[in-house]
Amino acid sequence: MDILHLLPFASTAVVAVFAVLVLRRYAQRGGPHLLLWGIGLIMYGLGTGAEALLAFTYSPFILHGWYLFGAILTPAWLGQGTIYLLVRRPRVANILLSVLVVASIFTALHVYGLPTQDTLYDVTQPVSGQYQQVMERTALTRTLLAVFAAYGTLALVGGALYSAYIFLRKRVMPQRVLGNVLIAAGALSPALGGVLVARGLGDYLFVSELLGAILMFIGFRLATTQQPVAVPAPASSAAGS
């Protein structure tokens, strides 16, 4: 087994810890954005976990799960969390979430209905390099993928960059500035990996997923850790200096 096959295990471990931290924060503080990020991270982990499993064994159920969670649903659900964080009108966010839930169920039914040619699958090769031959996708599959990916990436990356810009412009919360830049870079990483997969460069997907998970994890920790503030010197001592 080469290093490429081990990367999804590392990604799954990072994402699992990340998801636990986010959901623990949700349990402590509430907030739909944290719950949706937690759900999105569980989906991220299901995608990378399926990749890890597919290096040992094959079943169409796992392959469909990899495609559904790893390629389609994860960015949209993570992005929906950012929508809840940034959109001030809860009604708008609720409507978008309702559409996302219905679309996700429809997509799950569609993806699990796609026919597969199981004899073509080779467990010694990365799934990202052979799924196109094994799973017969339709024009609807590609449309769903494009819409989910565009919505999720725009919401998650755009939202993080917008937050970083706002904090930077106000010149406050430096850790949130850096944290959001890292979250944006981390979210772009697997999106870029997906683009490369479509161009036949499937080997980069596993690296991009691990890099994305690590960057988003560090970014989240930075953005949510309280930064100590330098206490100004008392007026008397300042005057005396």
Added chain:
Amino acid sequence: MSDSQSPAPRKQTPRVPRNMLYSRIVPIAIGVLIVLLLAIIVIVLAPLLGIGGGY
């Protein structure tokens, strides 16, 4: 006047320091990431417009 009557100290907001990281590197990083984001969105949506393939 006792301490208990004095107003509670206001919580201070951390300020962005004026250094190379925040005045140069971060703004450039944000710009680069915006360009990358737009490029990826265009590539991802390209199949809907009948251009190129999908993931």
